Amino acid sequence: MIPLSWYLTFSFMMIGLGAYGMAVKRNLIRVLIGAEIMANGVTVALVALSLYMETFTFTGQALVILVISVAAAHTALAMVLMLMYNSRYGTVDLGRPGIQEEMQSE
Amino acid sequence: MQGNELVDLLEPVEFIAIAAIVLFLAYLALEHRDIVYAVFSFGIMASLVAGFFLLLEAPFIAGMQIAVYTGGISVLIIFGVLLLPRAQDTTLEAFEGPSKRRVGLLVSIFAVVFAAALALLYEWPAPAGWDTGIPQQRVDxxxxxxxxxxxxxxxxxxxxxxxxxxxxxxxxxxxxxxxxxxxxxxxxxxxxxxxxxSNDGGDETPVVDGPEEPEDEQEEVAE
Amino acid sequence: MDFIPVLIWALLGVVLVVVMLLASWVLRPHVLQNSEKLSSYECGEEPIGPARIAYPYNYFIYTILFVVVDVMGAFLWLLASSSLRLDIPVVWQTLIFVVIIMLGINFVMRTLPQTTLDGKETLELYQERKEARAHSTGHSGGH
Missing domain, CATH: 1.20.5 (Single alpha-helices involved in coiled-coils or other helix-helix interfaces)
Structure with missing residues (x-):
């Protein structure tokens, strides 16, 4: 059987990759993918911890079911907000809504 | 689980193989220049994470991961890319500035160091007998x-x-x-x-069924 | 040793795919591949721009509907694979769960036509744009 620290190492690497994507990327869709990668790391950690605790319960697995459902809902809303952002600012570039005007004035 | 050496070796090999593929695909999903390929590699990554849930004796979570993440969320993102052609602009992939890039590298280095410390230094609880090769079956x-x-x-x-x-x-x-x-x-x-x-911004709105259709008749009426 | 049939099936699958790809590569005619051959067919017209174009945003609602029904199906799958499905209180819970989601889908399907521009609104918008354009060209002195 695999030690718990392997799973936690993996999940923390996933969370680090997702945080890197969310911190660095300018494309809104990349930021969303980074958030989803973080959510995947968290679900792996939750399931591993629920299996390795002293007394096994299904709390971790049920929590992961709820996390996956809420992830579906928040991805849908985030994509719709991105469509709104695109139609209002004319770009999906994060944090620089006036970029088109700058490019035109140059 | 007869406890022979080949079976004992199988689980760590599976874990390392899946972890390597998943981390590589996650890196591709963040760094591939073409965002369509990036989203596809995210979908494949999400279906491979289900392998971890199978290793962790949670078959329903694995099924739900494949059904909702691979079948739902990656499809949502692919549809979003389809609806947002601006997201395919590769100039968006350039870094905003050296300071932001440094922050990102610091975050990832911190993640790797903290993960190594977690794995090596802390005493994690383990079910009885995981290191003797005869693990106790925790879940029926x-x-x-x-x-x-x-x-x-x-x-x-x-x-x-x-x-x-x-x-x-x-x-x-x-x-x-x-x-x-x-x-x-x-x-x-x-x-x-x-x-x-700007007045010419209207031509840039990504609506193909918008003002295209009645243009001809309206021209005739106006003339 | 119970895994030997699985291994045989996996090997068979890999061999089948490889052999089929190789056979089609051997058997198909290798004609000259130029830009005309590789361009996408658009009824004889010259294709302009890339093949990835924009679609109206309202199609996205159908994807969200699919995801909602997907999650609902996952929950009902969990219920259907257990013995709880014959429990009377759980049957009522299931009914409430399905009815809530169905009411949401009903509301969305009835509201969906209001999110698209219908013909009259498109005409209004076009006339406004045209007026503004005529106004601006009149200021700049025309051509």
Whole structure:
């Protein structure tokens, strides 16, 4: 059987990759993918911890079911907000809504 | 689980193989220049994470991961890329500045160092007998679905209704945002930037069924 | 040793795919591949721009509907694979769960036509744009 620290190492690497994507990327869709990668790391950690605790319960697995459902809902809303952002600012570039005007004035 | 060496070796090899593929695909999903390929590699990554849930004796979570993440969320993102052609602009992949890039590298280095410290230094709880090669069976897999259903539907049924309300909220919120978007297209506010700023911004709006259709008849009426 | 049939099936699958790809590569005619051959067919017209174009935003609602029904199906799958499905209180819970989601889908399907521009609104918008354009060209002195 695999030690718990392997799973936690993996999940923390996933969370680090997702945080890197969310911190660095300018494309809104990349930021969303980074958030989803973080959510995947968290679900792996939750399931591993629920299996390795002293007394096994299904709390971790049920929590992961709820996390996956809420992830579906928040991805849908985030994509719709991105469509709104695109139609209002004319770009999906994060944090620089006036970029088109700058490019035109140059 | 006869305890012979080949079977003992199988689980760590599976874990390392899946972890390497998943981390590589996650890196590709963040760094591939073409965002369509990036989203596809995210979908494959999400279906490979289900392998971890199978290793962790949670078959229902693995099925739900494949059904919802690979089947739902990656399809949502692919559809979003289809609807947002601007997202395929590769100039967006350049870094905003050296300071932001340094922050990102610091975050990832911190993640790797902290993960190594977690793995090597801390004493994690382990079920009895995991290091002797004869692990205690913690979950009766034949009863796993039954017990999970009893936990979720029988004892904590309110969570299921909460999920139903969250889903309905997502639907109604999406409709409300799309109605706001339509109202804004009908009466654009004057702004310093965006489509309201310049008169030729209207040609840039990504609507193909918009003002294209009645253009010809209207020209005839006007002339 | 119970896994030997699985291994045989996996090997068979890999061999089948490889052999089929190789056979089609051997058997198909290798004609000259130029830009005309590789361009996408658009009814004899010259294709302009890339094949990835924009679609109206309202199609996205159908994807969200699919995801909602997907999650609902996952929950009902968990219920259907247990013995709880014959429990009377759980049947009522299931009914409430399905009815809430169905009411949401009903509301969305009835509201969906309001999020698209209908013909009259498109005409209004076009006339406004045209007026504004005529106004701006009149100011700049025309051509």
């Amino acid at each position: 897999l034949a009863q796993s679905l039954e017990q999970l259903a009893v936990w979720l539907w029988g004892e904590h049924g309110i969570y299921v209704q909460m999920i139903a309300l969250v889903m309905v909220t997502a639907l109604v919120g999406a409709i409300a945002v799309l109605k706001m978007e339509k109202a804004e297209r009908m009466n654009p506010e004057s702004k310093d930037y965006g489509i309201g700023s």
